[in-house]
Amino acid sequence: MQGDYEIGPAVVSRSVEDEIVIVDLNSEAYFGLDRVGSVVWAGLEQRKPVPEIVQGIVDRFDVAPARAGRDVERLLGELVRAGLVRRLAP
């Protein structure tokens, strides 16, 4: 499966309960994702396209598709700015 985004090669993560701890081994920075963000991260790990990740949020949480789409895009933007993921060329 070809995703829209790719997790950086120096980025490692570990789930703890229903959340995720992420470490950027280059910058030695730590990040945490809540239960919704963890679903997005799992989608990135599975190289899912963004619409599929959004659908996964809609399926698991009580949220409208449009709102879920905006939240996922905003989180992806933050992850890109943090250097944890990069957008793949279409």
Place this chain on the structure above:
Amino acid sequence: MTGRRRIAYGVPLCVDLDLDLPTTGHPARVVVRRMVDAVAEDTITWLDRDSDPWMSAGVVGSRFYLRFGTDAEFLVSARGETVSWHSAGGPDDLLVHLLLDHVLPRALTRLGRIALHGSCVALRAGSGVALLGRSGSGKSTLAAALIPRGGKVVADDCLAISWRARQPEVASAYPGLRLTDGSIELCGAAGLTDGGPVSRLSAKKRMRPFETDVVLSHPDEPADASGSGTGTMPLGPSAAGIALLRHSFHLNGPDDRASLLTSVVPLAAAVPVVRLHYEHTARGLQVALDAIERLARPARPMAG
């Protein structure tokens, strides 16, 4: 193998230094011995509060290299079973302080232990609270102040944690809390005796005595938010994991950091983690102690 058999952080040592540690008859897990010298290029240097170089780290072959200014160098083998030391001035209090408080905790991580920068106090039989935080944040002061309330100090400055029956168990570190004169005045240091200065680089004194192993618990008890007015805040799983990572001893290198993620973060799911803020005043200390006793039934680690 010649050397004295001693025990620190629950790990039997064979050491060629005269360390004031309990003796043990168990086979040594770590051999500590002098080396002629260690030549390595530092890959990273950490600065102290005055922005002066404090500790430098690098790699020599498969071994980890640590240097403390011009005072001492150490090599830790890849699996942590050998710690070699070199000191231009020969063995002294400073070398012992660096070995016990900075090098051995890092070597323990190669033995599969989790080594957290903090103090541990048993508040009930067999279970306790961990107090994590940066140097000078008041961990040892809190630990000492818990003694008159029935607390037994298990570890100061480094918690060596291993898993036993899916419970994190903290090994007794070595005899002695490290306290400044200000902290001694603040907490009263009841039940402790002055064991002399830590080293010429530290304003702290070693204070005694010490206690036995303890289990950090209690996974089934819900986090208590009622203490929020006293400067306590329960942390969620990822925030707790990050707090534990930030207070973990480690050597250098991406592989070491990645392995920390695997070893340390599960601890956040095993014990509640609470952030604690307190003023370093007599009143602030009492408020903090009350909060710890309220939260730590029977035990919780603190990240501050």
